[in-house]
Amino acid sequence: MESVLIKNVLCLKGFDAKREDLLIEEGKITYGKDKSGKVIDGRNFAAVPGFMNAHTHSAMTLFRGYAEDMPLMEWLEKKIWPLEKKLKPKHIYAGTKLACVEMLKSGCTAFNDMYFEVEQIAKAVEECGIRACISSAFFDFFDEEILENSIKRVEKDLKLLSNRELIIPAVGPHAPYTVSLEGLRRAMEIAKEKNAIVHFHLAETEREVLEFKKREGKSVVKALDEIGFLNSRLIAAHCIWLNDKEIEVLAKRGVSVAHCPISNAKLCSGVFKYEDMIKKGVNVCIGTDGAASNNSLNMLEEMKFSALIQKVYKNTPEFGAKEVFKSATENGYKAVNLRGGKLEEGYLADFSLYDLNTVSFCPNHSLLANIVYSASNSVVYTFVNGKAVVENGYFKGDREEEIKVIEEARRAAEELIYGD
Ligand SMILES: [Zn+2]
Structure with a gap:
C-alpha cells in the first residue's frame, strides 16, 4: 500500500493542536519523513481522529423525514x-451506501x-471503504420457534461477516422488549x-423498563x-432509565454505552446521565441512531448536542468538548x-x-472547541x-460518484413509499 505524507498539518493530539508531518504507512499512523508515496500539503488542514458512530441503523436513511x-x-x-x-x-x-457517504x-x-440483510450492508460498507461493526437485528418476540430461526440466521451471518478487513462481526439482539432472556443468553453465548x-x-x-x-x-x-x-463485548445503546446502582453494575462489567442524545430528545425518551456514567467509569460512546429519528448521521452535530444538553440537565458548564470528543473517538474504537x-x-x-x-475554523483559538461546537461542512x-475515501470534499473525490449514490437511494425510498 502506498504511503501518504501530510506535511505540516495541524494535528489534534489528545485535546491539543500541534503542527506535525503525519505519515500513513500500511494503514497505520506514524510520524516520519518518508516521501516515497503521495504527499499532501497540510498547511491549511486540521487532522482530526475519525469518529466512531457507536449506534445506528444505517439503511434507515431511506426513512429520513x-x-x-x-x-x-x-x-x-x-x-x-x-x-x-x-x-x-x-x-x-442503497440506504446503507447513502449512510456511509x-x-x-x-x-x-x-x-x-x-439492521437486516447483512450481506447487503457488508457490500455497501466495503464499496465505500468505511469501517463497520455489523449485526443483523435479532428478535424472538418470546416465541421458541422464532428464537431457533434467529439463532440459525445469526450463525450464518457471523460466518459471512468474518475475515473481512473493514468489518467487525456482531450479534444484534434488539431489545429487552423484543427478545426473551433465554434469547439474550443464547445471543451472548454465540x-x-x-x-x-x-x-x-x-x-x-x-415504559420499557417498567414493563x-x-x-x-x-x-x-x-x-x-x-x-x-x-x-465488555456488549455495546448497549441509550441506557437512559437506569439508577446509580445499575450504572455501577455496567461500569463494573465493562459494558460500553452508546449515548444517542438527538434521537432521545426527538422521541422524548429522556435525558442520559452522561456525567454520572463517566464518573462511575462507564465507557460512554456516542451514536446518532438511525436517520428516521435524528435525522442525520452527523457525529459533529451529535457531539455538540451531547455537550449542550448535559450542561442544561446537570447545570454544569464545565462538562463539554473534552468529554464528548473522547466519547466520539477513542471510546467508540475501544468498544x-x-x-x-x-x-x-x-x-x-x-x-x-x-x-x-x-x-467554522476562523479564528482557531481552540481546534477542539471548533470541532465540537462549530465545524460543519469542512471535511x-x-x-x-x-486510504483516502473522501478527497477534495467528495466521496471518492468525485461529485458524479456521490450523485450516483444519492440517486440510487432516492429511487429506493420512492419505491418503498409508493410501491406495493
Ligand atoms: Zn436504535
Whole structure:
C-alpha cells in the first residue's frame, strides 16, 4: 500500500493542536519523513481522529423525514415497522451506501450498525471503504420457534461477516422488549464462541423498563447480569432509565454505552446521565441512531448536542468538548476492540482533514472547541485504514460518484413509499 505524507498539518493530539508531518504507512499512523508515496500539503488542514458512530441503523436513511414528531412506540408500531416490512435487499444496500457517504463526509470513519440483510450492508460498507461493526437485528418476540430461526440466521451471518478487513462481526439482539432472556443468553453465548461484539438497545424508555419489571419481577439490569449478558463485548445503546446502582453494575462489567442524545430528545425518551456514567467509569460512546429519528448521521452535530444538553440537565458548564470528543473517538474504537480514534503512532489511520480556511475554523483559538461546537461542512479528506475515501470534499473525490449514490437511494425510498 502506498504511503501518504501530510506535511505540516495541524494535528489534534489528545485535546491539543500541534503542527506535525503525519505519515500513513500500511494503514497505520506514524510520524516520519518518508516521501516515497503521495504527499499532501497540510498547511491549511486540521487532522482530526475519525469518529466512531457507536449506534445506528444505517439503511434507515431511506426513512429520513418520513415519520416526524411522534413518541417511540407509536413511531415504531404505526410508521417504521410497517414500512420495514416492504424493504428488499436492494433497498438496504442503497440506504446503507447513502449512510456511509454521509458519515464519511462528516468525519466519521467507523460505525456500529444493527439492521437486516447483512450481506447487503457488508457490500455497501466495503464499496465505500468505511469501517463497520455489523449485526443483523435479532428478535424472538418470546416465541421458541422464532428464537431457533434467529439463532440459525445469526450463525450464518457471523460466518459471512468474518475475515473481512473493514468489518467487525456482531450479534444484534434488539431489545429487552423484543427478545426473551433465554434469547439474550443464547445471543451472548454465540458471541463468546465466535468472538463477536453484541449490540443491543437498553433502557431507552421508561415504559420499557417498567414493563420489564412487571413481566420478569426484577429490574432489567439485574436480570441481564444474572444471565451473564453484561460484559465488555456488549455495546448497549441509550441506557437512559437506569439508577446509580445499575450504572455501577455496567461500569463494573465493562459494558460500553452508546449515548444517542438527538434521537432521545426527538422521541422524548429522556435525558442520559452522561456525567454520572463517566464518573462511575462507564465507557460512554456516542451514536446518532438511525436517520428516521435524528435525522442525520452527523457525529459533529451529535457531539455538540451531547455537550449542550448535559450542561442544561446537570447545570454544569464545565462538562463539554473534552468529554464528548473522547466519547466520539477513542471510546467508540475501544468498544469494538480497535486501536483507533487517536492520532498516535501505531493507531489505525482513520481520520479526516478539515479545511482551516472556512468560517467554522476562523479564528482557531481552540481546534477542539471548533470541532465540537462549530465545524460543519469542512471535511476535505477522510482516510480509513490509510486510504483516502473522501478527497477534495467528495466521496471518492468525485461529485458524479456521490450523485450516483444519492440517486440510487432516492429511487429506493420512492419505491418503498409508493410501491406495493
Ligand atoms: Zn436504535
